[in-house]
Every structure is written in structure tokens, then in C-alpha cells.
Amino acid sequence: MAVLEESAVRAALATVDDPEIRKPITELGMVDAVALGADGAVSVQVLLTVAGCPMKAELTRRVSEAVSRVDGVRSVDVTLGVMSAEQRQALQQHLRGDQPANEIPFAQPGSRTRVYAVASGKGGVGKSSVTVNLAASLAARGLSVGVLDADIYGFSVPRMLGVTGKPTQVEQMIMPPVAHDVKVISIGMFTPGNTAVVWRGPMLHRALQQFLADVFWGDLDVLLMDLPPGTGDIAISVAQLVPSAELLVVTTPQLAAREVAERAGSIALQTHQQIVGVVENMSWLDLPDGTRMELFGAGGGQAVADSLSQSTGTTVPLLGQIPIDQTVREGGDDGLPVVLREPRTSAAIALGEVxxxxxKRQASLVGRSLGLTPTSR
Known part of the structure; x- marks a missing residue:
């Protein structure tokens, strides 16, 4: 029979990530004590960041399963405590490092996060559906992904991603809920029921700034920001707070949507942002006989891409055309994006290609230091 050692138990605990912070609980100082009893009994004391931690049941399960796999362990007893104020401050310092309070990490020259602001000229073009499906698809490819629901008045991302939990606050940091391996924050997580948000411009700007600076996003590869339709306060605030954010314009084929999408994209001329491309949603309906019905016309997405290429003097590609598919709506209602729910459907395949x-796109060098220093001759 294997001799049970505390070092083996602690090594197992080092494989357990906190569900919210996504780092090992041993690294975060959450393992308070480990005790070995007779006949392979193990007791583990774990400290929660806050007393009302919504993920304590999940954390308990992870700890129990990890320790149970150690040779010689016959039973596991997990007890939960709560960090002191000093321990939470130490945790915040560990996570933030030297980053000053209220600093937006994505706006710093050294940031490696690609920030895509998903924009549209008008509502109803499926911008949020495109956002959540792209986020889930990118996360499924192994990238670290976050979604910021910046549509303060018309927030819908929590439902579409199936997020029911509330953010946890540790000192001055907000821990975002995670769904389908995507970190998510939305004003809808802070409002009771289906209450309307009635705010003016300065409050919108402050909310966006807090979501960017106070939320602990960790080391993201991609941050998708679901903007409200049009070219209002939020679009301007995004350009001010995260100048390196690139616009991803969503449109549908019809003329009315195309014209306003061009206006939404042309804001890049005033904010000096780059446009990563155009996505045409609701492009056609696949009929049972194999033909396509173009309910909203055709060519709108390419026309928007061509118009924005001409006005900005850059190449703005049409990244993809997403057909109409009932499973997209069903996935949004059920909180399971179609790229995960029905990955073989035509819409899911098209979204996956986008x-x-x-x-595969390389991070932009706009606003980044190249680390070059002049030399004297």
C-alpha cells in the first residue's frame, strides 16, 4: 500500500483552478490547511475569497476529485473558510501586480489582447448573436476569450451565453462569471429582473470604464465588445478608452441596413480605429430542395466592405456570410451558442470560419512600442 504524504496531496491541489479566477488555488493562497488522518482520510481547509462565493460547490467538487485521485487516499473532507481582509488585499496585489488601480490593461502598449468592437448601424441585424458565437468558437479553439456586453440599454449577452450567476467582488476587483470557457460581464448582471437602464452619456462612459479596468479579465487572447447600434456615446467611449480596439461591422444584405452599417464603420475615420472586416448576417435561407432564398436581398456585406475600403483607404474584407438558421435563435434562447449546440449546421460552419x-490574425502594432532605441554614430 502506498504511503500517503502531504506533498502528494498538495501537488494534487495545485492542479485545481479556482472557477472564477482560473488560477491554481495553491498559487492564490486559498489552501489554508491539509491534514492526514488514519486509513487514508484527508481533510482540506479551503479559503473562499468572499463568504457568498457562488462557485463554492464547484470548488468543493474539484478539490474532492483531485485529492481522491492521490494514491492512498480513502476519503476526503473539504471544509470552507473565508479569507481575511488582509488575505484578500494580498490576493488582489498578486493578481494585479504593479498595475495601478483604474488602469485599463487593454489600452497599455504592451497588451497582447486583440480587442474587437462588434458594431452595427441599426438594431436587429444579429450583432449580439454573432458576438457570442464568435466568442464561443474562439474559446473552443483554445484561446482565452472575454465578452464585454457594452450594449447598456439592450443587453442580451448573459441570456445568449446562459450566464445566470452574478460577479463576485474581491476588494476592488470584479470577478466575471464564466460560460462555455468565456468570461462575461454585462450591466444586466447588476440590474434586478428586466429593469430598464436609464442613463445619460457620462454614466455610460463610467460603466464602460469600470468594466474594462475593474473586472479581472486575466491574460486574454481576445476581448469582444458587443456595442449598441449606431455611432453614439459608447462607440466614442470605446475609441477613447481602448484606442487599439478594431471594429467588426455586422450588417444584413438589404439596402437600409447596408447604408447605416457604412455610417457605423465610417466612425473609424474620426476615431482613427482600424476595421478588421465585415460580417453579413441573415444572408439567405437554405430551402429543402437545395436552393437559396435571399429574403433580404444580396450583396450588402460586400458592398459595405467595398465602401469602407474606399473611404478608409485600407482593405476591409468581407469575413463571412451567415445564413438564416433557426438553430441560431434557439441557441440564443437556451444559452448554448449554435457553434456548440449544432456545430454542423450551415450557420455554425460559417461562424466558425469567421x-x-x-x-489566425496577428495582433496589430498600432500604438505599441517596438523597443527601438537610437544609437549615436
Missing amino acids: ADRLA
Whole structure:
């Protein structure tokens, strides 16, 4: 029979990530004590960041399963405590490092996170559906992904991603809920029921700034920001707070949507942002006989891409055309994006191809220091 050692138990605990912070609980100082009893009995004391931690049941399960796999362990007893104020402050310092309070990490020259602001000229074009499906698809490809629901008045991302939990606050940091391996924050997580948000411009700007600076996003590869329709306060605030954010314009084929999408994209001329591309949603309906019905016309997405290419003097590609598919709506209602729910449908495949193009894209050098220093002759 294997001799049970505390070092083996602690090594197992080092494989357990906190469900919210996504780092090992041993690294975060959450393992308070380990005790070995007779006949392979193990007791583990774990400290929660806050007393009302919504993920304590999940954390208990993870600890129990990890320790149970150690040779010689016959039973596991997990007890939960709560960090002191000093321990939470130490945790915040560990996570933030030297980053000053209220600093937006994505706006710093050294940031490696690609920030895509998903914009549209008008509502109803499926911008949020495109956002959540791209996020889930990118996360499924192994990238670290976050979604910021910046549509303060018309937030819908929590439902579409199936997020029911509330953020946890540790000192001055907000821990975002995670769904389908995507970190998510939305004003809808802070409002009771289906209450309307009635705010003016300065409050919108402050909310966006807090979501960017106070939320602990960790080391993200991609941050998708679901903007409200049009070219209002939020679009301007995004350009001010995260100048390196690139616009991803969503439109549908019809003329009315195309014209306003061009206006939404042309804001890049005033904010000096780059446009990563255009996604045409609801492009056609696949009929049982194999033909396509173009309910909203055709060519709108390419026309928007061509118009924005001409006005900005850059190449703005049409990244993809997403057909109309009932499973997209069903996935949004059920909180399971179609790229995960029905990955072989035509819409899921098209969305996956857009995600592939975004995943393979190199991070922009705009606003970044190249680390060059002049030398004297």
C-alpha cells in the first residue's frame, strides 16, 4: 500500500483552478490547511475569497476529485473558510501586480489582447448573436476569450451565453462569471429582473470604464465588445478608452441596413480605429430542395466592405456570410451558442470560419512600442 504524504496531496491541489479566477488555488493562497488522518482520510481547509462565493460547490467538487485521485487516499473532507481582509488585499496585489488601480490593461502598449468592437448601424441585424458565437468558437479553439456586453440599454449577452450567476467582488476587483470557457460581464448582471437602464452619456462612459479596468479579465487572447447600434456615446467611449480596439461591422444584405452599417464603420475615420472586416448576417435561407432564398436581398456585406475600403483607404474584407438558421435563435434562447449546440449546421460552419480568420490574425502594432532605441554614430 502506498504511503500517503502531504506533498502528494498538495501537488494534487495545485492542479485545481479556482472557477472564477482560473488560477491554481495553491498559487492564490486559498489552501489554508491539509491534514492526514488514519486509513487514508484527508481533510482540506479551503479559503473562499468572499463568504457568498457562488462557485463554492464547484470548488468543493474539484478539490474532492483531485485529492481522491492521490494514491492512498480513502476519503476526503473539504471544509470552507473565508479569507481575511488582509488575505484578500494580498490576493488582489498578486493578481494585479504593479498595475495601478483604474488602469485599463487593454489600452497599455504592451497588451497582447486583440480587442474587437462588434458594431452595427441599426438594431436587429444579429450583432449580439454573432458576438457570442464568435466568442464561443474562439474559446473552443483554445484561446482565452472575454465578452464585454457594452450594449447598456439592450443587453442580451448573459441570456445568449446562459450566464445566470452574478460577479463576485474581491476588494476592488470584479470577478466575471464564466460560460462555455468565456468570461462575461454585462450591466444586466447588476440590474434586478428586466429593469430598464436609464442613463445619460457620462454614466455610460463610467460603466464602460469600470468594466474594462475593474473586472479581472486575466491574460486574454481576445476581448469582444458587443456595442449598441449606431455611432453614439459608447462607440466614442470605446475609441477613447481602448484606442487599439478594431471594429467588426455586422450588417444584413438589404439596402437600409447596408447604408447605416457604412455610417457605423465610417466612425473609424474620426476615431482613427482600424476595421478588421465585415460580417453579413441573415444572408439567405437554405430551402429543402437545395436552393437559396435571399429574403433580404444580396450583396450588402460586400458592398459595405467595398465602401469602407474606399473611404478608409485600407482593405476591409468581407469575413463571412451567415445564413438564416433557426438553430441560431434557439441557441440564443437556451444559452448554448449554435457553434456548440449544432456545430454542423450551415450557420455554425460559417461562424466558425469567421472565428478562424480572427484567430489566425496577428495582433496589430498600432500604438505599441517596438523597443527601438537610437544609437549615436
